[in-house]
Amino acid sequence: MIRKISFSGLLLSLILGLSAIAFGQETTGSLEVTTKDPAGAVVPGVAITITSDTAAGFRRTVTTDDQGFVRVLQLAPGTYTVSSAAASGFAARTIQTRVELGKATQVQVDLAAQAQGAVVDVVGGDNQVVDTTSSAVTNSISAARIEALPKGVNFTSVLKMVGVRPEPLAGGFSVDGASNAENTFVIDGQEVTNYRNAGLNSNNNVPFPIVQEVQVKSSGFQAEFGGATGGVISVVTKGGNNTFRGDIGAQFSPSDWNGNNRPTLTRFTSGSATSTSFTQVSEQIISPKTPSLTFLPSASLGGPIIKDRFWFFGSYSPTIYESTTTTRWR
16 A cells, blocks of 8 residues: 655745835736816816725825826736815715726726715726726736636636636647647746746646736737737736735545546457457456545735735645555565
8 A cells, every 4th residue: 555645835925015026027007097077077186095905005195187187007906996085176086996917997086066075986896997008908807706716726727717728638728729838927027937848837826815816918918928929827916915814715625526537448369360260358447546635725814014014925825635555466
């Protein structure tokens, strides 16, 4: 009897709120805000405060120009609250929207008259962001959508939800009919494509507890992704913020829940092939199934060390595989 137990997959990240690290590929999106009055005319000089509901302690206040417009760059993917301060004759307004990786999200703040009081709108939510400033064809899945989807353990198990088809012969992923070797894989702005077979290494197939957003660019993407002739598959990981939050869970897959091994056709022939007398017997043999158990526990925790300055986020997601093989010696 041979018993095998293997462990793999320890992930830990520490997020610092000091400065951004620039990589070759994009890791952020942007917001474009326009302020208008009830008649549709632009309202200049309105103070806009943008607060992140997911990114680490992000809060920024900007002012619209004489065209009632302001653009905010380098926003981490996630949900944001856009709040306008009370302007002359207008009440404050609050809107919630999403920022996606590499996209410019347009938000129009329709200011109400002061007498009507403040109005709270929920705009966009987790819906797909329409970016009129880019020609790239992209599909994204946020962490909130991932939670509601049937999936496996690692992020590649949801790629079919954003237009990616499995490539059964090569064991990879096909984007717009291209082969797996034509894709580029990016995690947090760093390309992780295998330089030998152009695929994705198993250690880079990160688990869902640390995934903030998964995006697939199928065409029209920027020159920085020039090495890709198929698609660009990008992942942005989570970080800590000013609120302690985490989760714990487990998945398991016993061999008893899997199908039996396929039968093998074996042919036995007795006698001589040169003679007219020989016997041919065909028999189907089903090899016994090896008992095994795959156990996938996960735990993650994030929060502040120093509020608005220093945060942490850690995730422990091992794969524990145990199998027992019985051999016979003759």
